[in-house]
Amino acid sequence: MSPEAAVSVPGKAILLGEHAAVYGYPALVTAVDLRLTVTARVTGDGRITVDGSSEFRTGAMSAAEAMGFSGGAEAPGDRLAYLACGTALAHADAPSGTGLALRIASDIPPGAGLGSSAALSVGVVAAVFTALGLRVAAGTIAEVAKRVEARQHGRPSGVDVEAVLRGGTLWCRRTAEGTLACAPLSTAQAGLTRLELYHTGAPAESTGDMVASVGLLREREPRRVNAALASIEAATLAARDALAAGLDADRALLPLMARAEAALEALEVVPADVARAIRAIEAQGGAAKVSGAGGRAAGGGLVLVLPAPGGAATVPSQWKRLHARLGAPGLLEDVAA
Numbered sequence: 001m002s003p004e005a006a007v008s009v010p011g012k013a014i015l016l017g018e019h020a021a022v023y024g025y026p027a028l029v030t031a032v033d034l035r036l037t038v039t040a041r042v043t044g045d046g047r048i049t050v051d052g053s054s055e056f057r058t059g060a061m062s063a064a065e066a067m068g069f070s071g072g073a074e075a076p077g078d079r080l081a082y083l084a085c086g087t088a089l090a091h092a093d094a095p096s097g098t099g100l101a102l103r104i105a106s107d108i109p110p111g112a113g114l115g116s117s118a119a120l121s122v123g124v125v126a127a128v129f130t131a132l133g134l135r136v137a138a139g140t141i142a143e144v145a146k147r148v149e150a151r152q153h154g155r156p157s158g159v160d161v162e163a164v165l166r167g168g169t170l171w172c173r174r175t176a177e178g179t180l181a182c183a184p185l186s187t188a189q190a191g192l193t194r195l196e197l198y199h200t201g202a203p204a205e206s207t208g209d210m211v212a213s214v215g216l217l218r219e220r221e222p223r224r225v226n227a228a229l230a231s232i233e234a235a236t237l238a239a240r241d242a243l244a245a246g247l248d249a250d251r252a253l254l255p256l257m258a259r260a261e262a263a264l265e266a267l268e269v270v271p272a273d274v275a276r277a278i279r280a281i282e283a284q285g286g287a288a289k290v291s292g293a294g295g296r297a298a299g300g301g302l303v304l305v306l307p308a309p310g311g312a313a314t315v316p317s318q319w320k321r322l323h324a325r326l327g328a329p330g331l332l333e334d335v336a337a
Protein backbone atom coordinates (compact mmCIF):
# COMPACT_ATOMS: atom_id res chain seq x y z
CA MET A 1 0.00 0.00 0.00
CA SER A 2 1.34 3.48 -0.84
CA PRO A 3 2.32 5.70 2.09
CA GLU A 4 -0.15 8.17 3.55
CA ALA A 5 0.58 11.90 3.23
CA ALA A 6 -0.66 14.07 6.08
CA VAL A 7 -0.78 17.86 6.33
CA SER A 8 -2.39 20.43 8.58
CA VAL A 9 -3.47 24.01 7.78
CA PRO A 10 -4.68 26.83 10.07
CA GLY A 11 -7.67 29.12 9.66
CA LYS A 12 -7.31 32.85 9.06
CA ALA A 13 -8.71 36.18 10.22
CA ILE A 14 -8.56 39.34 8.15
CA LEU A 15 -7.48 42.14 10.50
CA LEU A 16 -8.19 44.88 7.95
CA GLY A 17 -8.81 45.05 4.21
CA GLU A 18 -11.57 42.52 3.40
CA HIS A 19 -13.63 43.27 0.29
CA ALA A 20 -11.17 46.08 -0.59
CA ALA A 21 -8.59 43.33 -1.28
CA VAL A 22 -10.79 42.04 -4.11
CA TYR A 23 -10.20 45.40 -5.88
CA GLY A 24 -6.42 45.33 -5.39
CA TYR A 25 -6.24 47.28 -2.11
CA PRO A 26 -3.97 45.97 0.67
CA ALA A 27 -4.97 43.65 3.52
CA LEU A 28 -3.56 42.67 6.90
CA VAL A 29 -4.30 39.04 7.61
CA THR A 30 -3.28 36.57 10.31
CA ALA A 31 -3.32 32.77 10.64
CA VAL A 32 -5.59 31.46 13.42
CA ASP A 33 -4.52 28.33 15.27
CA LEU A 34 -7.63 26.25 14.62
CA ARG A 35 -6.46 23.54 12.24
CA LEU A 36 -7.72 21.36 9.41
CA THR A 37 -5.95 18.06 8.80
CA VAL A 38 -5.93 16.15 5.51
CA THR A 39 -4.47 12.73 4.83
CA ALA A 40 -4.22 11.36 1.32
CA ARG A 41 -3.25 7.95 -0.05
CA VAL A 42 -2.97 6.90 -3.70
CA THR A 43 -5.27 3.92 -4.31
CA GLY A 44 -4.98 3.37 -8.05
CA ASP A 45 -8.69 2.57 -8.46
CA GLY A 46 -9.56 5.71 -10.44
CA ARG A 47 -11.85 6.99 -7.66
CA ILE A 48 -11.68 9.80 -5.16
CA THR A 49 -13.19 9.09 -1.79
CA VAL A 50 -13.50 11.69 0.96
CA ASP A 51 -13.92 10.53 4.50
CA GLY A 52 -14.63 12.85 7.41
CA SER A 53 -17.47 14.83 8.93
CA SER A 54 -20.54 15.51 6.79
CA GLU A 55 -19.46 19.06 5.87
CA PHE A 56 -16.92 17.45 3.53
CA ARG A 57 -19.66 15.38 1.82
CA THR A 58 -18.45 11.84 2.18
CA GLY A 59 -18.91 9.73 -0.91
CA ALA A 60 -16.98 8.81 -4.02
CA MET A 61 -16.40 10.38 -7.41
CA SER A 62 -14.37 9.20 -10.37
CA ALA A 63 -11.00 10.92 -10.64
CA ALA A 64 -11.86 11.77 -14.26
CA GLU A 65 -14.99 13.63 -13.14
CA ALA A 66 -13.10 15.49 -10.39
CA MET A 67 -10.38 16.45 -12.88
CA GLY A 68 -13.12 17.71 -15.22
CA PHE A 69 -14.08 20.17 -12.47
CA SER A 70 -10.77 21.88 -13.00
CA GLY A 71 -11.40 22.30 -16.71
CA GLY A 72 -14.23 24.81 -16.38
CA ALA A 73 -17.23 22.56 -15.62
CA GLU A 74 -19.54 24.01 -12.96
CA ALA A 75 -18.38 22.77 -9.55
CA PRO A 76 -21.09 21.96 -7.00
CA GLY A 77 -20.34 24.17 -3.97
CA ASP A 78 -20.48 21.27 -1.53
CA ARG A 79 -17.80 19.30 -3.35
CA LEU A 80 -14.84 21.53 -2.69
CA ALA A 81 -12.61 18.67 -1.53
CA TYR A 82 -13.19 16.77 -4.79
CA LEU A 83 -12.66 19.92 -6.83
CA ALA A 84 -9.37 20.63 -5.02
CA CYS A 85 -8.27 17.02 -5.51
CA GLY A 86 -9.19 17.05 -9.20
CA THR A 87 -7.44 20.38 -9.76
CA ALA A 88 -4.25 19.07 -8.12
CA LEU A 89 -4.40 15.82 -10.15
CA ALA A 90 -4.89 17.78 -13.37
CA HIS A 91 -2.02 20.13 -12.50
CA ALA A 92 0.21 17.10 -11.87
CA ASP A 93 -0.93 15.54 -15.16
CA ALA A 94 -1.75 12.36 -13.22
CA PRO A 95 -2.73 9.24 -15.22
CA SER A 96 -6.50 8.72 -15.46
CA GLY A 97 -6.41 5.57 -13.31
CA THR A 98 -5.02 7.46 -10.32
CA GLY A 99 -7.35 7.18 -7.36
CA LEU A 100 -7.06 8.87 -3.98
CA ALA A 101 -8.50 8.25 -0.54
CA LEU A 102 -8.73 11.47 1.49
CA ARG A 103 -9.52 11.84 5.17
CA ILE A 104 -10.36 15.32 6.45
CA ALA A 105 -10.90 16.61 9.99
CA SER A 106 -11.27 20.23 10.98
CA ASP A 107 -11.48 22.49 14.03
CA ILE A 108 -12.26 25.50 11.79
CA PRO A 109 -16.00 26.24 11.94
CA PRO A 110 -17.46 26.68 8.43
CA GLY A 111 -19.28 29.95 7.67
CA ALA A 112 -17.38 31.72 10.43
CA GLY A 113 -15.14 33.97 8.32
CA LEU A 114 -12.18 31.84 9.37
CA GLY A 115 -11.07 30.69 5.93
CA SER A 116 -12.34 27.11 6.18
CA SER A 117 -12.58 26.77 2.40
CA ALA A 118 -9.09 28.25 1.83
CA ALA A 119 -7.73 25.80 4.43
CA LEU A 120 -9.55 22.92 2.72
CA SER A 121 -8.22 23.92 -0.71
CA VAL A 122 -4.63 24.33 0.48
CA GLY A 123 -4.75 21.18 2.63
CA VAL A 124 -6.15 18.93 -0.08
CA VAL A 125 -3.87 20.29 -2.82
CA ALA A 126 -0.76 19.93 -0.61
CA ALA A 127 -1.71 16.42 0.57
CA VAL A 128 -2.44 15.23 -2.98
CA PHE A 129 0.92 16.49 -4.29
CA THR A 130 2.73 14.81 -1.38
CA ALA A 131 0.80 11.54 -1.86
CA LEU A 132 1.81 11.59 -5.54
CA GLY A 133 5.45 11.89 -4.42
CA LEU A 134 5.79 15.44 -5.80
CA ARG A 135 7.80 18.05 -3.90
CA VAL A 136 6.35 21.34 -5.05
CA ALA A 137 7.12 24.92 -4.06
CA ALA A 138 4.69 26.78 -1.79
CA GLY A 139 4.01 29.11 -4.72
CA THR A 140 2.67 26.18 -6.77
CA ILE A 141 0.36 25.06 -3.94
CA ALA A 142 -0.89 28.67 -3.70
CA GLU A 143 -1.45 28.91 -7.44
CA VAL A 144 -3.45 25.67 -7.61
CA ALA A 145 -5.43 26.43 -4.42
CA LYS A 146 -6.31 29.90 -5.77
CA ARG A 147 -7.66 28.23 -8.92
CA VAL A 148 -9.90 26.11 -6.69
CA GLU A 149 -11.06 29.20 -4.77
CA ALA A 150 -11.75 31.04 -8.02
CA ARG A 151 -14.13 28.24 -9.05
CA GLN A 152 -15.91 28.55 -5.72
CA HIS A 153 -15.89 32.27 -5.04
CA GLY A 154 -15.72 33.84 -8.49
CA ARG A 155 -13.31 36.63 -7.65
CA PRO A 156 -11.04 35.80 -4.68
CA SER A 157 -8.22 38.21 -3.86
CA GLY A 158 -6.00 35.30 -2.80
CA VAL A 159 -5.32 36.67 0.71
CA ASP A 160 -7.13 33.78 2.41
CA VAL A 161 -4.99 31.18 0.61
CA GLU A 162 -1.75 33.06 1.36
CA ALA A 163 -2.66 33.45 5.04
CA VAL A 164 -3.37 29.77 5.68
CA LEU A 165 -0.45 28.57 3.54
CA ARG A 166 2.25 30.86 4.95
CA GLY A 167 0.97 31.40 8.48
CA GLY A 168 2.04 34.27 10.75
CA THR A 169 0.66 37.75 10.14
CA LEU A 170 0.93 39.09 6.60
CA TRP A 171 0.79 42.37 4.78
CA CYS A 172 -0.66 41.58 1.31
CA ARG A 173 -0.99 43.86 -1.68
CA ARG A 174 -1.57 43.33 -5.40
CA THR A 175 1.45 44.34 -7.50
CA ALA A 176 1.42 46.39 -10.71
CA GLU A 177 1.77 43.05 -12.59
CA GLY A 178 -1.47 41.84 -10.98
CA THR A 179 0.06 39.22 -8.68
CA LEU A 180 -0.51 39.22 -4.91
CA ALA A 181 2.63 40.05 -2.89
CA CYS A 182 2.61 39.14 0.81
CA ALA A 183 5.27 39.97 3.40
CA PRO A 184 5.36 38.70 6.98
CA LEU A 185 5.12 41.09 9.93
CA SER A 186 7.22 40.01 12.89
CA THR A 187 5.38 38.59 15.87
CA ALA A 188 6.50 41.56 17.95
CA GLN A 189 5.09 43.93 15.34
CA ALA A 190 1.85 42.06 15.29
CA GLY A 191 1.47 41.77 19.08
CA LEU A 192 -2.30 41.88 18.97
CA THR A 193 -2.65 40.44 22.40
CA ARG A 194 -6.04 41.81 23.37
CA LEU A 195 -7.94 41.10 20.17
CA GLU A 196 -10.91 38.78 20.77
CA LEU A 197 -12.56 36.59 18.11
CA TYR A 198 -16.31 35.91 18.08
CA HIS A 199 -18.43 33.70 15.82
CA THR A 200 -21.67 35.70 15.50
CA GLY A 201 -23.54 33.08 13.45
CA ALA A 202 -23.09 31.61 9.98
CA PRO A 203 -24.40 34.02 7.30
CA ALA A 204 -27.05 32.75 4.86
CA GLU A 205 -24.88 34.10 2.03
CA SER A 206 -21.66 32.55 0.74
CA THR A 207 -18.43 34.53 0.36
CA GLY A 208 -19.09 34.55 -3.38
CA ASP A 209 -22.58 36.05 -2.77
CA MET A 210 -21.14 38.81 -0.59
CA VAL A 211 -18.32 39.64 -3.03
CA ALA A 212 -20.88 39.73 -5.88
CA SER A 213 -23.26 41.98 -3.92
CA VAL A 214 -20.46 44.51 -3.27
CA GLY A 215 -19.69 44.39 -7.00
CA LEU A 216 -23.33 45.13 -7.87
CA LEU A 217 -23.48 47.96 -5.33
CA ARG A 218 -20.31 49.39 -6.89
CA GLU A 219 -21.99 49.43 -10.30
CA ARG A 220 -25.07 51.17 -8.86
CA GLU A 221 -23.32 53.53 -6.46
CA PRO A 222 -19.66 53.85 -7.47
CA ARG A 223 -18.99 56.98 -5.40
CA ARG A 224 -20.23 55.46 -2.16
CA VAL A 225 -18.43 52.16 -2.71
CA ASN A 226 -15.16 53.71 -3.90
CA ALA A 227 -15.16 56.04 -0.86
CA ALA A 228 -15.67 53.03 1.44
CA LEU A 229 -12.87 51.08 -0.25
CA ALA A 230 -10.53 54.10 0.05
CA SER A 231 -11.43 54.40 3.73
CA ILE A 232 -10.60 50.71 4.29
CA GLU A 233 -7.29 51.23 2.47
CA ALA A 234 -6.42 54.24 4.66
CA ALA A 235 -7.18 52.27 7.85
CA THR A 236 -5.17 49.27 6.63
CA LEU A 237 -2.12 51.40 5.71
CA ALA A 238 -2.26 53.23 9.05
CA ALA A 239 -2.47 49.91 10.93
CA ARG A 240 0.52 48.52 9.03
CA ASP A 241 2.53 51.69 9.83
CA ALA A 242 1.56 51.56 13.51
CA LEU A 243 2.55 47.91 13.75
CA ALA A 244 5.83 48.49 11.87
CA ALA A 245 6.69 51.44 14.14
CA GLY A 246 6.25 49.15 17.15
CA LEU A 247 3.49 51.33 18.57
CA ASP A 248 1.06 49.93 21.10
CA ALA A 249 -0.79 47.93 18.47
CA ASP A 250 -3.93 47.38 20.45
CA ARG A 251 -4.40 51.08 21.22
CA ALA A 252 -3.45 52.18 17.70
CA LEU A 253 -5.96 49.78 16.20
CA LEU A 254 -9.02 51.10 18.06
CA PRO A 255 -9.90 54.02 15.73
CA LEU A 256 -8.72 52.11 12.65
CA MET A 257 -11.04 49.18 13.35
CA ALA A 258 -13.94 51.59 13.89
CA ARG A 259 -13.16 53.33 10.60
CA ALA A 260 -12.99 50.03 8.68
CA GLU A 261 -16.22 48.82 10.29
CA ALA A 262 -18.05 52.01 9.22
CA ALA A 263 -16.83 51.40 5.66
CA LEU A 264 -17.93 47.74 5.75
CA GLU A 265 -21.38 48.90 6.87
CA ALA A 266 -21.44 51.30 3.89
CA LEU A 267 -20.68 48.24 1.71
CA GLU A 268 -23.74 46.55 3.28
CA VAL A 269 -21.88 43.46 4.50
CA VAL A 270 -22.83 43.82 8.18
CA PRO A 271 -26.24 42.53 9.39
CA ALA A 272 -28.24 45.15 11.33
CA ASP A 273 -28.12 43.30 14.67
CA VAL A 274 -24.34 42.87 14.42
CA ALA A 275 -23.93 46.60 13.63
CA ARG A 276 -26.07 47.44 16.70
CA ALA A 277 -23.93 45.24 18.95
CA ILE A 278 -20.78 46.89 17.56
CA ARG A 279 -22.22 50.36 18.38
CA ALA A 280 -22.66 49.17 21.98
CA ILE A 281 -19.02 47.98 22.11
CA GLU A 282 -17.90 51.37 20.75
CA ALA A 283 -19.99 53.10 23.43
CA GLN A 284 -17.97 51.10 26.00
CA GLY A 285 -14.75 52.62 24.55
CA GLY A 286 -13.82 49.54 22.52
CA ALA A 287 -13.94 48.77 18.82
CA ALA A 288 -15.17 45.84 16.75
CA LYS A 289 -15.41 44.91 13.10
CA VAL A 290 -16.62 42.18 10.85
CA SER A 291 -13.71 40.07 9.56
CA GLY A 292 -14.04 38.26 6.22
CA ALA A 293 -16.98 38.40 3.85
CA GLY A 294 -19.64 39.28 6.48
CA GLY A 295 -23.37 38.77 5.83
CA ARG A 296 -26.56 40.67 5.11
CA ALA A 297 -29.68 39.19 6.69
CA ALA A 298 -28.46 37.44 9.82
CA GLY A 299 -25.13 36.13 11.05
CA GLY A 300 -22.05 38.23 10.34
CA GLY A 301 -19.58 35.34 10.60
CA LEU A 302 -16.42 36.44 12.41
CA VAL A 303 -16.27 39.67 14.42
CA LEU A 304 -13.00 40.96 15.92
CA VAL A 305 -13.42 42.82 19.21
CA LEU A 306 -10.84 45.10 20.83
CA PRO A 307 -11.97 46.06 24.35
CA ALA A 308 -11.35 49.56 25.69
CA PRO A 309 -7.81 49.94 27.12
CA GLY A 310 -7.78 48.37 30.57
CA GLY A 311 -11.40 47.28 30.22
CA ALA A 312 -13.49 44.38 28.99
CA ALA A 313 -16.09 44.32 26.22
CA THR A 314 -19.66 43.18 26.73
CA VAL A 315 -20.93 41.33 23.65
CA PRO A 316 -24.30 39.68 22.86
CA SER A 317 -24.68 36.40 24.74
CA GLN A 318 -25.26 34.46 21.49
CA TRP A 319 -21.83 35.43 20.13
CA LYS A 320 -19.45 32.51 20.63
CA ARG A 321 -15.90 33.38 21.74
CA LEU A 322 -13.20 31.51 19.83
CA HIS A 323 -10.00 30.98 21.78
CA ALA A 324 -7.15 30.56 19.32
CA ARG A 325 -3.65 31.96 18.95
CA LEU A 326 -3.14 34.52 16.17
CA GLY A 327 -0.07 34.39 13.91
CA ALA A 328 -0.17 30.57 13.92
CA PRO A 329 2.12 28.40 11.75
CA GLY A 330 0.89 27.91 8.18
CA LEU A 331 0.87 24.63 6.23
CA LEU A 332 2.64 21.85 8.15
CA GLU A 333 3.56 18.67 6.33
CA ASP A 334 4.05 15.19 7.72
CA VAL A 335 1.87 15.84 10.76
CA ALA A 336 0.79 12.76 12.71
CA ALA A 337 -2.53 11.64 11.22
Ligand code: MEV
Binding pocket: 014, 017, 018, 019, 020, 021, 022, 113, 155, 156, 157, 158, 159, 160, 207, 211, 292, 293
Ligand atom coordinates in the same frame (compact mmCIF):
# COMPACT_ATOMS: atom_id res chain seq x y z
C1 MEV B 1 -12.98 36.72 2.46
O1 MEV B 1 -12.30 36.10 3.53
C2 MEV B 1 -12.34 38.04 2.15
C3 MEV B 1 -12.94 38.80 0.96
O2 MEV B 1 -12.18 40.02 0.86
C4 MEV B 1 -12.85 38.01 -0.33
C5 MEV B 1 -11.42 37.86 -0.82
O3 MEV B 1 -10.52 38.65 -0.44
O4 MEV B 1 -11.22 36.97 -1.64
C6 MEV B 1 -14.39 39.17 1.21
